[in-house]
Amino acid sequence: MTVSNLDAFLDKLQEEIFDEAKEALGEKGFDRWRNPKHSGRMENPDGWGRVTGECGDTMEIYLKFKDNQVADASYFTDGCASSMVSGSFAAELSLGKTPEELTDITADDVLAAIGRLPEEDLHCTTLAARTIQAALDNYMGSMVKEG
Structure with a gap:
């Protein structure tokens, strides 16, 4: 296989992967997968949660509060594209x-924000919603200790 044939093969393969991802994740989910928002661990969050789902994916959500509202949020996951997209929309x-x-905030809210996910990945929205609740529990627990 020549270099130009290899390049053409790889371009076609990437196009097929993107087409499949767009079909599975929908337009909004695909765009978020390609251009993640709110991604990464946060330094000194006011609350954070870490939950491992039944699929084995682990998600972390970080919250920073100002004037009793979330001023900044981020997520981290070691999971699949659906976990990544779910974490990103949950943080948002x-x-x-x-x-x-x-x-x-429920799994249905996360799914509504994304638009759609493959049926077998819907548990990722539940993981994201549960992780928000864990981060909130952590924040509220620290408020009790301070108060």
């Missing part, structure tokens, strides 16, 4: 929310 959903409003 947290922004501007009070602790009380965070308790209302």
Whole structure:
């Protein structure tokens, strides 16, 4: 295989992978997979949670509060594309929310923000919602200790 044939093969392979990912994740999910937002561990968060889902993926969510609202949020996961997209949208959903409003974020909210996921990956939205709750629990626990 010549270099130009190899390049053409790799370009076609990447196009097929992207087409499959776009079909599985939907337009919004695909765009977020290609251009992650709110990704990475946060230094000195006010609250953080770490949950391992039944699939073995682990997700972390970090929250920074200002004036009783989430001013910054981020996530980290060692999981698949669906976990990454779910964590990213969950972090985004947290922004501007009070602790009380965070308790209302569900897997359905995360899925609605994404648009769609493959049926076999819907548990990733549950993992993201559970991780937000763990981060909130951590934050509320630290508030009790300080108070």
